[in-house]
Amino acid sequence: MEYAKTYTVRWADLDPNIHMRHSAYTDYAAHTRVQFLAEQGFTMARFAQLGIGPILFREDTRFLKEVGLGETIRVTAELSGLNEDGSRWNIVHAIYKEDGRLAATVTVEGAWLDLRARKLAVPPAEISAVMNSISRHASYQDIVRTPREA
Template sequence: MQYHKQYPIRWADLDPNGHMRHSAYNDYAAQLRLDFLEDAGFPLAKFAKLGIGPILFREDTRFLKEISPNETIKVGAELAGLSADGSRWRIVHTIYKADGRESAIITVDGAWLDLRQRKLATPPAELAEALSKLDRHSSYAEIERSPKAGS
């Protein structure tokens, strides 16, 4: 499934140079992930009940074109990797300027954290299935989990 949303740029998103500050790009990608999870039936309250939450291992941002004040951007998400049990994932976000040009590409590697045990967790099957329905990025590759030391 294609998943994207539009967001207006706010005053708080700007830097002293008059364009969107670097960290705001990542904030919009994070918001899109939360919006996707909620739309897939996993609002924050459900994560609290399940005792799990998403975490990031890596966040890589490539800046291509600046975004100006008062633009409305489009942020998309594509799945670039998923482990068989859904416990590890990679998502590529593309942020588009109002005129449709790519402004940034953000790649995140993440997993699920058991909030009680503070350890990595396997998500419920419905959550892994929801993630698997995102459109595949051209770089998609299954994520292989390495066995724990001593196993």
């Protein structure tokens, strides 16, 4: 199942060139990820109860088409990588213009942080199950960690 959210570009999303500013693309991608998790029962309050939260190691945005004020965009979230214990994950967000043309992609590499110990953590099984439910991007590859990364 593809997960997607639709947004209308706001005045605050623009830059001096009168098109969507670079950081707005990543804001919409992040909001889409957070909404997906919240809809699965993992709100910020639930993460606080569990003592775990998502973090990013890397974020890469590719800009393909301009997006302007008042345009409707559709932002998808697809899993592009997951390791065996669910502790590391990669997601690709596609941002589409109203006419269906791809405007940008935002690719993120992330993990789960133990909020008390402030160290990387293996998520509870219920979070791993949710992450496994996200549709797979065409580029999906299992994340295999080398002993050095462990």
